[in-house]
Amino acid sequence: MPKPLADALPAGASLERVAAFLGGAPGDGGGTAAPAADPAAVPAAVPAAVRPPEVGRVPVAGTAPGAGTAGLGLVCGDPGARVRTALFALDVTAGSVDEAVAAGADLLVVRRPPFQGDATSTARLMHRLGAGGVALYVQDPGEAEAGAGPADVLAGLLGLRAVRPLLPVAERVDLVVTSVPHAAADAVIDALAAAGAGRIGEYARCAWTAAGVGTFVPGGAARPAIGAAGRTETVPETRVEMMLPRARRAAVVAALAAAHPYEEPPYYLCELAARPGGGREDGGEDGRVGELPAATSLSAFAARAARLLGTGAAGVRAAGAPERPVRTVALGGLGDGDPLGERTPGADLLAAAARSGAQVFLAGRVPDRLAAEARRDRGPALVQVGTATAARPWLAEAAAGLERGLGGAVSARVCASVSDPWWPAG
Structure with a gap:
């Protein structure tokens, strides 16, 4: 049986309010307060002849807080519906949809837009969400930039100090x-x-x-x-x-x-368009680099990462000399869109990690070719933890942030399906 979202259902909040908070709209803890939507909000300098009977009475079509564009934001759901429970996941998958429906969740929040693979299969999943009364919100990368991203949360979990970006990012x-x-x-x-x-x-x-x-x-x-x-x-x-x-x-x-x-x-x-020289424009993550409180070996660092991420030793793989000293740690390639490979944003991150002096680079996925190079001590050692494992701490923080931001009106947690799909043989 799916894990219940809460022992007792909280008071809840409207889907519109939840989407506004997730989208960083004013008045919901996500942004700077905007002028109130009432006649008094219009300064006296505006003649009465041009004042509407009720300022802001009718919302502009398609611009409600959290309204989605290009598959982002609030993708489906009744803005007036009550949200008491929410699940966070990386993608709209059979696992996340089944869990959300079975758990009686009112909202599924995912990091990546649907319809990036088989459109027919995704359409079936979307239908199941709607039939189960589950709304869908897709986190906008621009919104995620305004807060802590996966690399930031992972840096905190690992106890890194003096954390800074690996690559400059062109402001969108x-x-x-x-x-x-x-x-x-x-x-x-x-x-x-x-x-x-x-x-x-x-x-x-x-x-x-x-x-x-x-x-x-x-x-x-x-x-x-x-x-x-x-x-x-x-x-x-x-x-x-x-x-x-x-x-x-x-x-x-x-x-x-x-x-x-x-x-x-x-x-x-x-x-x-991004300004020339302002940083990367591909929308990929910029990664992070920081210092451990004290130097350790690569094998000890990998074992500690496995323990903190809850994967067990079988869930983490390392490439490089086990006794290699590690103090400076780089993080990146934590999403499926940023694997560490050639002609991908992740390759830029790995090169930047080498320039930063990092002794180890922790990523979601690492191609065998790059792992073979790391075994020969060419550049930083590599630690692979799995995409879902790397993202889970960030999703957990996002769920906790929603609960805090709405004063406990909504109960939220990470989908159990957000886990490493591989298991050790033997």
């Missing part, structure tokens, strides 16, 4: 563009800046503006701030453009919806 940046009546432009810019937009180096509230004319025809069910249903309106407007970290996207959109005077705020988002 968006551009938000909106148009607003002239009198409300400063208020909207202020709200977007408070939510995290408009910072360039040591400069804050950076925005580009231009004057133009907006035109629209309100529908019969609309409650326009300006004009009347069925009549063409033209409004002198200010176009506003501001840059923002992609991890602040949900917070900035929520702030725009709350501060903009229109019932349906017009806006769009552009994903900007």
